[in-house]
Amino acid sequence: MDRSRSGFSQDFHRAILGGHLLIRESRDLETVQPLLFAEDELPWRPAYDPGDVRDRLEAMLAKMRAAASWPWKPSTVCFYRETFWPSLLSKLPDAEEAAHLREMEAEITRLDAPA
Numbered sequence: 817m818d819r820s821r822s823g824f825s826q827d828f829h830r831a832i833l834g835g836h837l838l839i840r841e842s843r844d845l846e847t848v849q850p851l852l853f854a855e856d857e858l859p860w861r862p863a864y865d866p867g868d869v870r871d872r873l874e875a876m877l878a879k880m881r882a883a884a885s886w887p888w889k890p891s892t893v894c895f896y897r898e899t900f901w902p903s904l905l906s907k908l909p910d911a912e913e914a915a916h917l918r919e920m921e922a923e924i925t926r927l928d929a930p931a
Contacts, residue, residue: 864907866907866908866909866912869904869907869908870908870912870916872904873901873904873905873908873916873920876896876901877916877919877920877923880923880924880927881923883927885927886927897924901920905917905920
């Protein structure tokens, strides 16, 4: 959706809470329908540090490389494949995302191969 045509504008506010950077978006209420209960701001959402994301992916890759078979139970692997890894990868710059994705796919193929 084109936010400039919809009358939706965002102002970003930053704060640190519990060691995590959070970003809050607010709406220009004069040009859009007010939110339920006359809220004037959207809830806080986390901002991710690419270094932390990179470290998390590298730790998981190291665990995968060291294993002869999947180091997690099947339900965890399913969650990681469908939700967790795509979410982490999307928080990296495009070039890094592509490089980590190739490495992950190589390990996934190896671990999925019949023993």
